[in-house]
Amino acid sequence: MDSPLLPEGVKRCPTTTFFFWTLPWLALLAWGGLSAFLCLWKGLNQTNMSNVFAFALWIVFDLAVIALGAGAFFTGFLTYIIGKGELKNVINAAVIIGFICYSGAMGMLGIDIGQPIRGWFIFWHANIHSMLVEVSFCITCYLMVLGIEFIPLILRNRQLDKIRELHIFGHSLHEIMAVFAATGTFLSFFHQGSLGGMFGVLYARPFAAREGFYIWPWTFFLFILSAIAAGPCFTILCTKLAEKISRKKLVPDNAIQLLAKISAWLLSIYMVLKIADTLGWIYGVVPRAGLKFIDFYRDGPYGIWLVVCEIVIFGIIPAIILMFPKARQHQGWLITACLLNCTGIVLNRFVFIIVTLAIPVMPFDRFWSYLPTWQEWGIAMAVIGYGFLLFSAAYRYLPVFPQERELNPVTE
Amino acid sequence: MVIDLDKCTGCGTCMIACAAENNVSVRPDQTDKERTITWMKLYKITNGKDFPHTEVSYFPRPCMHCDEDGRGHHQPSCVSVCVATATKIDHNTGIVSQIYTRCIGCRYCQAACPYGARYFNWWDTYYPKSKGLERYLSPEISPRMRGVVEKCTFCHHRLMRAKTQAYAEDRTDLEEHEYTTACAEACPVQAITFGDLNNPEHKVSQMIKSPYAFRLLERLNTKPKVYYISTKDWVRKLADNYLPGEFKPVTRATG
Numbered sequence: 001m002d003s004p005l006l007p008e009g010v011k012r013c014p015t016t017t018f019f020f021w022t023l024p025w026l027a028l029l030a031w032g033g034l035s036a037f038l039c040l041w042k043g044l045n046q047t048n049m050s051n052v053f054a055f056a057l058w059i060v061f062d063l064a065v066i067a068l069g070a071g072a073f074f075t076g077f078l079t080y081i082i083g084k085g086e087l088k089n090v091i092n093a094a095v096i097i098g099f100i101c102y103s104g105a106m107g108m109l110g111i112d113i114g115q116p117i118r119g120w121f122i123f124w125h126a127n128i129h130s131m132l133v134e135v136s137f138c139i140t141c142y143l144m145v146l147g148i149e150f151i152p153l154i155l156r157n158r159q160l161d162k163i164r165e166l167h168i169f170g171h172s173l174h175e176i177m178a179v180f181a182a183t184g185t186f187l188s189f190f191h192q193g194s195l196g197g198m199f200g201v202l203y204a205r206p207f208a209a210r211e212g213f214y215i216w217p218w219t220f221f222l223f224i225l226s227a228i229a230a231g232p233c234f235t236i237l238c239t240k241l242a243e244k245i246s247r248k249k250l251v252p253d254n255a256i257q258l259l260a261k262i263s264a265w266l267l268s269i270y271m272v273l274k275i276a277d278t279l280g281w282i283y284g285v286v287p288r289a290g291l292k293f294i295d296f297y298r299d300g301p302y303g304i305w306l307v308v309c310e311i312v313i314f315g316i317i318p319a320i321i322l323m324f325p326k327a328r329q330h331q332g333w334l335i336t337a338c339l340l341n342c343t344g345i346v347l348n349r350f351v352f353i354i355v356t357l358a359i360p361v362m363p364f365d366r367f368w369s370y371l372p373t374w375q376e377w378g379i380a381m382a383v384i385g386y387g388f389l390l391f392s393a394a395y396r397y398l399p400v401f402p403q404e405r406e407l408n409p410v411t412e
Numbered sequence: 413m414v415i416d417l418d419k420c421t422g423c424g425t426c427m428i429a430c431a432a433e434n435n436v437s438v439r440p441d442q443t444d445k446e447r448t449i450t451w452m453k454l455y456k457i458t459n460g461k462d463f464p465h466t467e468v469s470y471f472p473r474p475c476m477h478c479d480e481d482g483r484g485h486h487q488p489s490c491v492s493v494c495v496a497t498a499t500k501i502d503h504n505t506g507i508v509s510q511i512y513t514r515c516i517g518c519r520y521c522q523a524a525c526p527y528g529a530r531y532f533n534w535w536d537t538y539y540p541k542s543k544g545l546e547r548y549l550s551p552e553i554s555p556r557m558r559g560v561v562e563k564c565t566f567c568h569h570r571l572m573r574a575k576t577q578a579y580a581e582d583r584t585d586l587e588e589h590e591y592t593t594a595c596a597e598a599c600p601v602q603a604i605t606f607g608d609l610n611n612p613e614h615k616v617s618q619m620i621k622s623p624y625a626f627r628l629l630e631r632l633n634t635k636p637k638v639y640y641i642s643t644k645d646w647v648r649k650l651a652d653n654y655l656p657g658e659f660k661p662v663t664r665a666t667g
Contacts, residue, residue, distance in 0.1 A: 043558045044517075045534040050446035054519035054532065114517020114532065114559025121496040121516050129487065132495040132520050203482030204489045204526040204632045290631050290653030361526035362629060364457045364471065364650050368446060 005159055005397050009405045011248075012396055021392065025385040032382020035375035039111050046375045050368070055353050057372040058112045061380045063195055063349040065101040066139070067223070068342060070231030071259075072098020072146060073181075073188035078262070080181035089255045092153050092400045093242070094235045099146045100390050104383035106143060111379055131197040138191030145184040149177065153398050189224055196223025199352040206289035207296050208356040210281060218277045219352070225273065229266035230345040232259040233318075233338035240335060242395060248408045250401040253329075260334060264322030267341060271315045278311070299367035302355050310351065314344025413566070413596070414619045415472055417642040419603035422470030427452045429598030430474070433567060435553045437537040438545065449531040451475070451564040452595050459646040469647045472604070474595065475529040475564035476628060476636030477501075477508045488634065490521035490530060499561075506609075506637050507566050515560040522561060526629055527636075530563045566606075567593040588614050609637060623662045626651055 006012050013021075038046045049056045075094035079087040110116050122136045155161065155170030193216065200210040200217025210217040236259055239251050282293045297303045321327045321337035328334050360367060372380075394400055430436070430452040442448050455471040478488035479501070485492060488508055491501050498515040501508045522530045536558045539545040549555070552569040556562045574590040588607055596604040607614035619625065620639045627636045628651050642648055645661040 043535060044532075045447070049519075050444075050534075051522060051528065051531050052446050054522035112518075114519070114561075115515065115557075118496070118514075118516040121498075121514060125496040125498070125514055127492075127494050127497040129485075129492045130495050130520070132493065132518065136495065198493075198520070201481075201493065202489065202524050204478075204524065204629070204634050206632070209482070287655060288631070290655055290658060292655065295653075357523060361632075362455075362528070363653055364455055365528065 002397075005157065007158060007397070007399045007404075010399075011408070018392070018396060022389060025388040025392075028381045028385025029389070031378040032380075032385065035378030035382070036111050038375055039379070040116065044112075044114055046373065048370055048373045048376065050370070052368040053354070053357050053370040055357060056370060057376045057380055058108050060346075060350050060353050061383065062105040062108055062112075063353065064346040065105050065383065066195065067192070067227040067230055067345045067349060068234040069098040069101025069105075070188065070192060070227035071233075071235035072101075072149075072231070073142070073184045074228045074231050075235060075259070076149065076177075076181035077185040080178040081185065084258060086252070086255045086258055089401065089403045090235060090239060090251050090259065092398075092402070093239050093251070095146060095149045095153070096391055096394050096400065097235060097238050097387075099143075099150050100383075100387040102139060102143045102146055104386055106139065107386075108379055108383060131194045131201055134194040135191050135198065138187045138194065142184055142187040142191065145180050145187065148173065148180050149184070152177070153394075153400070156399055157397055188227075192224045192227040193220040196220045196352075199356060202356065205356055205361055206285055206291055207359050208352060209285050210277065211284060218273075218280070222270065222274060222277060225266060225270040226345050226348060229263055229270045230341050232263045233322075233341040235259060236263075237335065237338045237342065238391070239401075240338075242391070246395070248404065250404055250407065252403055252407065256334075257325075257328065260322050260328045260338075261325075263338075263341065264319060264328070267315070267319040268323060271311065271319055274315065275311060278307070296355075296359055299360075300358060300369055302358065306347070306351055306355065310344060310347050314340050314347055318344070413474065413593070413637065414605045414616045414625070414639045414641060416603045416605070416619075417469050417471065417640055417647055418644070419601045420470045420472060420599075421601055421603075422454060422456060422468075423600060424454055425598045425600055426472055426595035426604060427454055429594040430564070432548060433550060433553075433594035434565070435539075435549050435555050436562075437533065437535070437539065437556065439535065439538060440540065447532075447534045449533070449562065451529075451531070451562070453528070457647065457650055459644075467644065467646065469642065469644065471640075471647075471651075472595070473527060473529065473628070474593075474638060475508060475566075476527050476634065476638045477506055477564075477566060479506065479635035479637065480633060482633045484633070489524035489526075493520045493524045495520060499563075505568075505571065507568055507571075508563075509565055509568060510561060510563050512554060512556050512560050512562065517559040517561065519561060526632060526634070530561050532561050533558050570594075609639075624648070628652070 002015050071094045075087055075091050078084045079091045110119060113119060122133060126133045152170040152174040155166050160166050196219035197217055199208040200212060200219030202208040210219050212218050236256055243250050286293055318337040318340035321333050358367060427450055434451060436449050436451060439448060451474065453473045455473060457469050457471050459467040481487055481489040481492050488501055491499050491508060495518055496514055496516050498511045499521055519532055522532060533556050537555050539549060571591050574586050578586055592606040596606040605616055605619060607616035609616055611617060622641055624641050624643050625639050626648050627639055631652050649659045
């Protein structure tokens with residue numbers, strides 16, 4: 001039915017199959033839509049957030065998807081600035097994933113603030129001392145950059161490409177993509193860092209507070225590094241999932257291997273610095289506040305296991321797997337390492353948000369727990385549904401993977 | 413502000429006076445303590461010992477109106493993080509204020525405050541008519557809308573009122589008794605004293621020289637403007653975190 005819209009020379013499933021494929025994701029979107037409506041109509045009392053858990057599931061999700069979406073800017077940087085040509089086979093997918101992550105995060109943030117209509121005050125009454133201002137400015141600008149990076153791909157749809165003006169416009173945009181890749185890299189470096197800075201500057205919360213360089217706490221640099229270490233792994237996972245579902249090879253191995261190798265080095269450097277930062281915190285910030293390291297891991301479910309998981313299981317182990325060419329060339333090990341790496345970054349964001357707020361600072365205050373409501377889950381799940389829908393639609397109607405035709409010749 | 417914990421009986425009058433004075437919204441069911449609004453919050457603390465050695469003290473906690481963020485910057489943590497400049501410190505008065513109509517409700521300030529002194533309006537404002545609450549709403553205080561953060565203002569409107577009065581009488585300086593907070597005024601045992609810490613004539617300036625005077629979480633270097641006094645070592649020790657051997661009990665009181 002929609003065959004005139006499909007890219008030439010590639011095979012796609014029938015329209016009805018595609019329709020049924022979209023149903024679960026549309027259901028997630030409907031769940032999210034209802035949740036968003038309730039939160040906007042009745043207020044944030046629909047969530048289980050509280051004066052203790054001022055930030056909760058949505059912020060964890062926001063920070064996690066933004067970190068995982070870092071594959072977009074970093075792949076763009078490697079492709080257009082460093083000149084890693086083989087990554088041209090994966091850059092489109094990386095841009096779409098980035099666009100999904102950032103637009104999803106922006107949507108969630110719009111519901112997360114108590115007065116969404118005043119969202120523009122961030123720009124109008126900007127407090128230049130606030131890390132969140134830097135985050136907001138850079139994310140907004142970067143989402144525009146991602147939109148611009150996405151446009152040439154959309155314009156390469158078979159029908160749109162027939163329109164001469166659009167073809168020329170798309171081609172011209174593509175020609176100057178290095179400029180946008182550089183802009184995106186600059187913006188992303190700053191907002192990934194500022195997201196880390198947001199927690200490092202909580203100087204009155206010893207669990208999150210960090211020393212730093214000039215105005216930037218160490219978390220600023222660690223968040224950048226962890227994002228560019230995990231982002232490529234998330235891109236690998238998404239392309240592997242797309243290959244699994246479409247039962248086709250979409251990206252040549254050399255592109256995947258290059259991403260995995262770069263990720264290995266970045267993750268290794270990140271782990272060394274993360275361990276140094278943790279030690280600096282244990283012997284600096286913590287005793288200065290009159291506390292011992294173990295004091296933070298006594299309450300509730302948040303024990304030392306968090307540190308072990310974050311550093312060893314989801315940090316050192318995937319770094320080792322990805323570092324060895326033989327291991328990363330093995331499909332199973334590659335996917336395991338990517339999954340561990342991505343889980344590690346989500347856990348890191350969770351610890352900086354939820355655990356920071358759960359641990360009372362006043363010695364006589366109590367530990368509070370938090371579990372999200374179905375409305376909170378609904379909005380978070382809607383981002384996943386939106387991601388699957390957009391990526392599926394992009395894959396179906398756009399030439400996302402330039403090598404798809406060569407790797408899967410259609411035999412009639 | 414100086415709060416004498418040895419005098420405090422934990423009656424809660426300060427909390428009620430504060431809420432009534434500042435048009436603090438309530439809920440039909442106030443049991444969800446994570447989401448109720450208590451600008452002045454009363455903590456009950458104990459020395460953790462078994463009977464008959466158990467001791468109890470009450471710890472009223474308003475906003476500390478911090479002077480610094482803990483790293484030497486002359487802005488409290490909540491002010492420096494605020495994304496829309498909706499909370500500010502007035503360095504003339506030391507009062508940390510909240511601009512309700514500018515707050516976007518991101519709650520970053522709540523995350524930054526170690527004292528839990530900031531409250532978000534999870535619901536629309538509610539003053540139950542059947543209880544007569546609407547009859548004593550103060551016209552001097554703007555009610556807060558859903559989705560914004562609010563906090564203790566040291567009854568800033570009373571300062572404005574006192575200044576207006578002084579202006580009408582052609583004066584520039586305020587007398588010590590002319591400006592005090594609702595909690596300090598209502599306290600039946602006068603455990604709360606309010607004044608200008610920078611004015612050596614004011615009683616609070618004398619009181620903070622006591623060897624028993626301390627501030628909550630002083631080691632975080634947020635420079636709160638609320639001082640506490642307690643002659644009990646365990647109370648002073650519970651007001652901050654100490655590594656073994658760090659806490660020094662007062663051995664000779666000379667203040």
